[in-house]
Amino acid sequence: MTLTLAFVQILNGLQFGLILFLIAAGLTLVFGVMDFINLAHGVQYMVGAYLVAAFTAMTGSFVAGLALALPTALIFGLLLELLIFRHLYDRSHLDQVLATFGVIIFLNQAVKFIWGAAPLSVPIPDALSGAVEIADGMLYPVYRLVIIAVGLAVGLALYLIVNKTKLGMLVRAGASNAAMVSALGVNIRFLFTIVFGVGAMLAGFAGAMVAPILSVEPGMGDNVLILAFVVIVIGGIGSIRGAFIAALLIGLVDTLGRFMAPTLLKMLLDPAAASQIGRAIAPMLIYILMAAVLFFRPSGLFPSKS
Amino acid sequence: MSVAPLQLKNLCKSYGALRVTDDVSLEIAAGELHAIIGPNGAGKTTLIHQISGLAAPNSGSIIFHGEDVTRLPMNARARLGLVRSFQITSILPRFSALENVALAVQAQHGSSFSFFGNAAAEADLNDIAMGLLQRFGLGTRALVPAGQMSHGEKRQLEIAIALAAKPKLLLLDEPLAGTSHDESQRLINTLQELRRELPIVLIEHDMDAVFALADRVSVLVYGRIIASGPPQSVRDNPEVRAAYLGDEVV
Amino acid sequence: MNQSIDLDAPALAAPARRSRAFALPLIVFALFALLPLAAVLGPQSFILALVTRIMILALAAMSLDLLIGYGAMISFGHAAFVGIGAYSVAILSSHGINDGFVQLGTALLVSFVFALVTGAISLRTKGVYFIMITLAFGQMLFFLATSLAAYGGDDGLSLSSRSLLFGSKILKNDTVLYYVCFGLLLGAYLLLRSVVASRFGRVLRGIRENPVRMEAIGFAPYRYQLTAYVIAGMIAAVSGCLLANQAEFVSPAYATWQRSGDLIFVIVLGGIGSLHGAIIGAAVFSLLAELLSHYTEHWALIFGPILILVVLFARGGIGGLLGSKP
Numbered sequence: 001m002t003l004t005l006a007f008v009q010i011l012n013g014l015q016f017g018l019i020l021f022l023i024a025a026g027l028t029l030v031f032g033v034m035d036f037i038n039l040a041h042g043v044q045y046m047v048g049a050y051l052v053a054a055f056t057a058m059t060g061s062f063v064a065g066l067a068l069a070l071p072t073a074l075i076f077g078l079l080l081e082l083l084i085f086r087h088l089y090d091r092s093h094l095d096q097v098l099a100t101f102g103v104i105i106f107l108n109q110a111v112k113f114i115w116g117a118a119p120l121s122v123p124i125p126d127a128l129s130g131a132v133e134i135a136d137g138m139l140y141p142v143y144r145l146v147i148i149a150v151g152l153a154v155g156l157a158l159y160l161i162v163n164k165t166k167l168g169m170l171v172r173a174g175a176s177n178a179a180m181v182s183a184l185g186v187n188i189r190f191l192f193t194i195v196f197g198v199g200a201m202l203a204g205f206a207g208a209m210v211a212p213i214l215s216v217e218p219g220m221g222d223n224v225l226i227l228a229f230v231v232i233v234i235g236g237i238g239s240i241r242g243a244f245i246a247a248l249l250i251g252l253v254d255t256l257g258r259f260m261a262p263t264l265l266k267m268l269l270d271p272a273a274a275s276q277i278g279r280a281i282a283p284m285l286i287y288i289l290m291a292a293v294l295f296f297r298p299s300g301l302f303p304s305k306s
Numbered sequence: 307m308s309v310a311p312l313q314l315k316n317l318c319k320s321y322g323a324l325r326v327t328d329d330v331s332l333e334i335a336a337g338e339l340h341a342i343i344g345p346n347g348a349g350k351t352t353l354i355h356q357i358s359g360l361a362a363p364n365s366g367s368i369i370f371h372g373e374d375v376t377r378l379p380m381n382a383r384a385r386l387g388l389v390r391s392f393q394i395t396s397i398l399p400r401f402s403a404l405e406n407v408a409l410a411v412q413a414q415h416g417s418s419f420s421f422f423g424n425a426a427a428e429a430d431l432n433d434i435a436m437g438l439l440q441r442f443g444l445g446t447r448a449l450v451p452a453g454q455m456s457h458g459e460k461r462q463l464e465i466a467i468a469l470a471a472k473p474k475l476l477l478l479d480e481p482l483a484g485t486s487h488d489e490s491q492r493l494i495n496t497l498q499e500l501r502r503e504l505p506i507v508l509i510e511h512d513m514d515a516v517f518a519l520a521d522r523v524s525v526l527v528y529g530r531i532i533a534s535g536p537p538q539s540v541r542d543n544p545e546v547r548a549a550y551l552g553d554e555v556v
Numbered sequence: 557m558n559q560s561i562d563l564d565a566p567a568l569a570a571p572a573r574r575s576r577a578f579a580l581p582l583i584v585f586a587l588f589a590l591l592p593l594a595a596v597l598g599p600q601s602f603i604l605a606l607v608t609r610i611m612i613l614a615l616a617a618m619s620l621d622l623l624i625g626y627g628a629m630i631s632f633g634h635a636a637f638v639g640i641g642a643y644s645v646a647i648l649s650s651h652g653i654n655d656g657f658v659q660l661g662t663a664l665l666v667s668f669v670f671a672l673v674t675g676a677i678s679l680r681t682k683g684v685y686f687i688m689i690t691l692a693f694g695q696m697l698f699f700l701a702t703s704l705a706a707y708g709g710d711d712g713l714s715l716s717s718r719s720l721l722f723g724s725k726i727l728k729n730d731t732v733l734y735y736v737c738f739g740l741l742l743g744a745y746l747l748l749r750s751v752v753a754s755r756f757g758r759v760l761r762g763i764r765e766n767p768v769r770m771e772a773i774g775f776a777p778y779r780y781q782l783t784a785y786v787i788a789g790m791i792a793a794v795s796g797c798l799l800a801n802q803a804e805f806v807s808p809a810y811a812t813w814q815r816s817g818d819l820i821f822v823i824v825l826g827g828i829g830s831l832h833g834a835i836i837g838a839a840v841f842s843l844l845a846e847l848l849s850h851y852t853e854h855w856a857l858i859f860g861p862i863l864i865l866v867v868l869f870a871r872g873g874i875g876g877l878l879g880s881k882p
Contacts, residue, residue, distance in 0.1 A: 102867065109857045280703035295680065385774040
């Protein structure tokens with residue numbers, strides 16, 4: 001295990017974490033401000049990926065595909081909000097869970113119906129393909145670096161908006177106490193719509209960004225959704241900062257864990273057993289992490305409501 | 307010298323920069339009905355929350371019959387006999403009035419980790435519960451779902467439930483809130499009976515009730531006790547008049 | 557303001573004293589009891605298998621109803637316990653241990669430990685946190701199952717034979733398996749009815765209504781909720797054992813969060829907080845899936861919206877429509 005290999009894994013973990021952050025950011029705000037459990041957030045991610053795949057195939061250019069996919073994803077998200085989610089804000093969490101679960105079932109099948117069950121592939125744009133040398137002899141894909149850069153930029157932008165603008169202040173206030181914000185005369189419906197739209201777009205954007213490097217297939221949002229949940233549970237519902245830190249933490253723990261678990265175990269057990277147990281434990285690491293955090297902090301690391 | 311049932315020692319609680327409980331010390335004597343009054347926002351309910359265990363003070367201690375209960379959860383304090391009622395009616399709306407009380411009785415009657423038998427049909431629990439309901443004039447309403455009772459009835463039920471929990475000290479948070487004249491008169495009469503049986507800490511805004519019932523009164527303003535003593539002395543206290551009672555009080 | 561359970565749903569009453577409330581569950585169980593006799597007419601083994609699976613699904617859903625309907629604990633990871641039960645049977649069987657009671661005992665033990673540990677942690681949280689943490693724990697188990705390469709991993713594992721009862725291969729007969737499932741379903745129903753009406757059940761229902769009030773009279777909600785969680789988990793594990801036997805195959809797909817979601821759907825469909833609602837819901841759910849899949853492979857396109865519509869408009873589920881009050 002060389003240091004450069006570890007460094008590559010750290011970069012991978014960072015990239016994974018930042019994608020998770022993009023998805024979790026919208027989710028945590030929607031939870032925090034609207035007290036709305038949206039299981040269908042994962043399909044936003046999936047829809048973003050499918051849209052960019054479709055538009056890229058149509059236009060021949062990834063950039064054009066992205067430019068078309070984003071507003072479409074936003075419109076799609078707002079459509080869902082208008083048709084279904086809006087009627088769920090005042091319902092119990094159980095009803096919200098079930099209804100959004102229904103949306104997932106429907107949309108997973110819908111993309112299968114439209115595009116088939118086989119994974120779609122999206123080519124990495126030429127300008128961003130290839131790799132750079134980040135350390136002696138170790139090449140790292142340019143595209144993944146782009147994702148990291150973009151993820152950090154969006155994170156910064158979100159931080160600035162949420163913490164330095166009036167809109168952001170309203171969002172933070174809403175996450176802390178929506179009823180109060182409404183009572184103070186703020187058009188809470190409009191705030192909800194903005195929050196929801198931004199969240200949907202972020203998730204769609206994340207899906208679009210990973211489309212070239214992951215397989216675009218039905219159900220791709222499901223696993224990611226659960227991870228996003230773990231992120232916001234650890235980070236604290238309603239907290240962007242919490243989502244950022246937790247997402248990076250999970251991205252790193254998961255990636256490094258999978259990479260290092262068999263290796264570390266080899267020091268204790270024979271190679272075959274170490275490899276098997278390592279591969280079994282690795283995906284469980286984040287859940288163990290989550291359990292540990294919740295044990296000491298049942299409301300996450302940075303809860304917005306005390 | 308016997309230990310006072312309840313002692314509050316230097317209780318402090320802050321929410322950020324806001325001090326809601328500012329070095330509160332108080333002693334409730336056996337057989338005493340002690341009223342706590344003060345303007346809205348003075349921290350009266352927060353104080354009850356701390357005494358009953360729903361909120362934790364930042365510093366200070368709460369001693370109940372000689373035992374330091376500051377770190378005990380609310381259910382443990384209730385089992386020791388430190389029982390409260392709620393300012394905003396807190397009952398089990400879909401359970402009947404009888405079952406609301408019977409559950410409190412059940413908590414005092416052996417283990418609830420029994421998985422067989424019909425709890426609702428347990429005669430000994432129901433008898434005690436019924437007795438309490440009748441004492442509060444709710445006997446005929448025993449089988450009504452508690453959520454469908456009138457506001458005044460619910461306030462009565464609150465106290466009935468508290469009594470069913472075999473209290474050694476009662477914390478009553480605005481029991482008369484929102485009751486009609488007749489209902490509050492009835493409750494006052496009940497409290498007159500109760501005060502002979504056990505010490506009571508009473509938060510109230512209804513000044514007639516307070517001065518009719520209380521042995522001692524403490525005045526809480528911005529989390530601090532500014533006066534404490536027999537009702538008349540508190541009534542005449544100029545600081546209290548300025549802060550709360552006003553000069554037109556009887 | 558949002559609560560985790562909608563308190564406008566039909567009122568929760570003490571155990572049924574009047575005969576009308578017995579009618580629905582009685583009819584349901586009578587139908588199930590008599591079915592194998594009627595099925596002589598049709599393609600027997602298919603219907604028998606279908607209804608056996610309905611009962612198995614009902615058993616798992618009913619155990620979840622204890623949590624959701626009576627305890628207001630929305631667990632989104634309940635399918636994990638079905639997986640534990642199924643894999644207990646399959647793993648032991650693959651090592652030559654085919655005795656049904658040993659397999660069942662193992663399933664109960666493992667599910668007990670898993671429920672105790674995950675429940676102890678999950679119940680420290682409330683509301684959405686609880687939903688998500690149970691979801692995550694369910695996923696954890698799912699990943700564990702997929703990583704068990706020796707036991708089929710992603711592809712699952714076939715059983716060489718059904719469980720042996722007292723050394724006999726009697727479960728090989730589909731009708732016998734049917735009645736074993738029926739017996740366990742009926743037994744679990746009666747057990748849960750008793751639990752719900754008991755002192756324990758009353759405390760649990762009280763915690764559901766108003767946890768602060770229950771604390772104020774001296775009950776510590778945590779231990780009651782944890783106990784319910786463990787009971788529910790163990791019953792679901794039994795369902796898993798039966799599933800392994802019925803299908804003669806186990807796979808991590810039994811323990812996905814989508815399956816957990818299906819269980820919740822089943823309960824809501826049939827009527828939360830009624831126990832027999834889970835059975836009705838399981839029947840409707842399975843028959844609907846079966847029917848729709850004959851018409852199109854894309855039946856989920858219809859299923860999804862049905863779920864949404866049920867949630868939005870059919871508050872008490874089918875049981876509610878039939879006049880059953882929980």
